[in-house]
Amino acid sequence: MQVSIVGSGYVGTTIAACFADLGHEVVNIDIDEDIVETINSGTPPIHEDGLPELVGKHAGQDGTGRLRATTDYDSIFATDATFLCLPTPQADDGSIDLSVMETGATQLGKTLEATEDWHTVVVKSTVIPGTTEDVITPILEEESEKTAGEHFGVGMNPEFLREGTAVHDFLNPDKIVLGADDDRALADMHDIFEPLVTKSDAPVVEPDTRTAEMIKYANNSFLAAKVSLINDIGNICKEYGIDAYEVADAIGLDDRISEQFLRSGVGWGGSCFGKDVAAISAAAREREYDPAMLRAAVEVNDRQPNRLLSLMDDHVDVSGERVAVLGLAFKPGTDDIRNSRAIPVIEGLQERNADIVAYDPVAAENMRERYPNISYASNPAAVLDGAAAALIVTDWEEITELDAEFDAMTTPVVIDGRRAIDRRDGIVYEGLTW
Ligand code: UGA
Numbered sequence: 340m341q342v343s344i345v346g347s348g349y350v351g352t353t354i355a356a357c358f359a360d361l362g363h364e365v366v367n368i369d370i371d372e373d374i375v376e377t378i379n380s381g382t383p384p385i386h387e388d389g390l391p392e393l394v395g396k397h398a399g400q401d402g403t404g405r406l407r408a409t410t411d412y413d414s415i416f417a418t419d420a421t422f423l424c425l426p427t428p429q430a431d432d433g434s435i436d437l438s439v440m441e442t443g444a445t446q447l448g449k450t451l452e453a454t455e456d457w458h459t460v461v462v463k464s465t466v467i468p469g470t471t472e473d474v475i476t477p478i479l480e481e482e483s484e485k486t487a488g489e490h491f492g493v494g495m496n497p498e499f500l501r502e503g504t505a506v507h508d509f510l511n512p513d514k515i516v517l518g519a520d521d522d523r524a525l526a527d528m529h530d531i532f533e534p535l536v537t538k539s540d541a542p543v544v545e546p547d548t549r550t551a552e553m554i555k556y557a558n559n560s561f562l563a564a565k566v567s568l569i570n571d572i573g574n575i576c577k578e579y580g581i582d583a584y585e586v587a588d589a590i591g592l593d594d595r596i597s598e599q600f601l602r603s604g605v606g607w608g609g610s611c612f613g614k615d616v617a618a619i620s621a622a623a624r625e626r627e628y629d630p631a632m633l634r635a636a637v638e639v640n641d642r643q644p645n646r647l648l649s650l651m652d653d654h655v656d657v658s659g660e661r662v663a664v665l666g667l668a669f670k671p672g673t674d675d676i677r678n679s680r681a682i683p684v685i686e687g688l689q690e691r692n693a694d695i696v697a698y699d700p701v702a703a704e705n706m707r708e709r710y711p712n713i714s715y716a717s718n719p720a721a722v723l724d725g726a727a728a729a730l731i732v733t734d735w736e737e738i739t740e741l742d743a744e745f746d747a748m749t750t751p752v753v754i755d756g757r758r759a760i761d762r763r764d765g766i767v768y769e770g771l772t773w
Pocket residue numbers: 498499500501502503559562566599600601602603604605606607608609610611612669670
């Protein structure tokens with residue numbers, strides 16, 4: 340089929356390249372000319388495993404020609420469906436800011452006005468239940484002077500891709516959610532996903548659009564709360580001197596719990612869990628429902644970096660001392676520092692007047708933009724040399740492999756927020772929950 344993707348961020352670029360790989364003709368629309376040029380030269384504009392191969396295979400001079408990028412909305416004329424993959428940034432009150440989505444829908448509606456052909460618009464961005472039906476569809480109708488369900492279709496297809504493994508996740512989904520309020524939109528989405536369904540054998544769920552929107556929030560809320568629950572349990576384990584990982588291994592054998600997302604430690608970060616939990620909580624409160632479990636999930640998550648710092652305080656006063664922060668990305672495999680647990684850790688160290696030296700294999704430059712006044716080293720041995728304490732925030736392989744390097748510390752106090760290294764003689768080791 341012919342598919343347009345509006346937006347070339349993590350989601351838009353990934354699904355554009357993956358749809359092309361499934362055999363569709365894909366046009367990726369973005370207002371940024373540099374991004375468009377980059378894709379058209381056969382290179383992805385973002386860092387994501389497997390994406391350079393796919394973009395190189397389908398875009399650029401030597402590509403199959405199934406993927407191209409443009410700034411021109413009129414390109415959607417030649418396509419059967421458009422996916423809206425635009426950002427929904429967090430507003431100050433925790434709710435999502437829909438202005439970019441509204442602008443995209445306005446532009447798309449104007450384009451739809453000029454075509455007689457049926458076209459299906461699919462919202463891919465994470466939006467509060469009712470947004471597709473009550474915000475996006477009315478804009479499309481007003482701008483196109485057409486009626487949804489009659490002249491064009493509207494669907495909602497949430498994504499469950501993880502940063503760092505997005506291509507793999509797209510091609511191996513646990514489920515495909517095709518939310519639609521009319522049969523023709525649903526049929527179009529079925530046709531687009533048919534090659535993936537055949538290839539992956541993934542179950543297809545077909546709710547209405549507002550249920551599809553809620554599925555995304557429920558998915559992320561559940562995962563965030565699961566990590567916070569194991570962190571809560573882990574904190575109790577620590578008080579008893581019990582290893583939370585041994586406990587997690589055992590409870591993970593229960594199918595109802597499952598072994599995934601049971602790694603306790605310094606907590607969750609990233610652009611999604613915090614933002615999504617905040618947005619659905621704000622929406623619930625607007626309807627006068629207090630989401631107590633989600634509130635607690637955030638509270639526990641906020642607590643973990645402070646527990647890491649207070650374990651350090653139990654062993655060493657870091658005022659004026661060199662302290663190593665190992666890992667800055669919100670998880671291994673990405674340069675993304677959004678909502679990384681390294682941020683409250685750095686701030687806590689600044690309050691303690693520590694001389695902070697940080698290491699991350701790829702995220703240091705991003706953190707330097709936020710904290711230009713702390714030091715960064717290009718290898719973990721250099722940050723540990725002469726440090727009075729080391730705090731492990733991200734379990735990169737380079738960090739889990741450290742051992743003799745800790746011997747170069749002045750006082751080898753190692754506080755591990757990710758169970759990255761083993762306890763051993765010669766270092767004062769504290770695991771956050773073990
Ligand atoms: C998350 C979801 O997993 C995706 O399904 C979803 O599509 C995405 O958000 C999104 O909404 O866009 P992502 O933010 O890339 O994906 O990261 P995850 O791999 O889920 O990890 C989130 C955080 O939880 C990380 O900071 C990680 O270190 C932490 N975590 C995860 C733990 O602390 N313990 C665990 O056991 C698992």
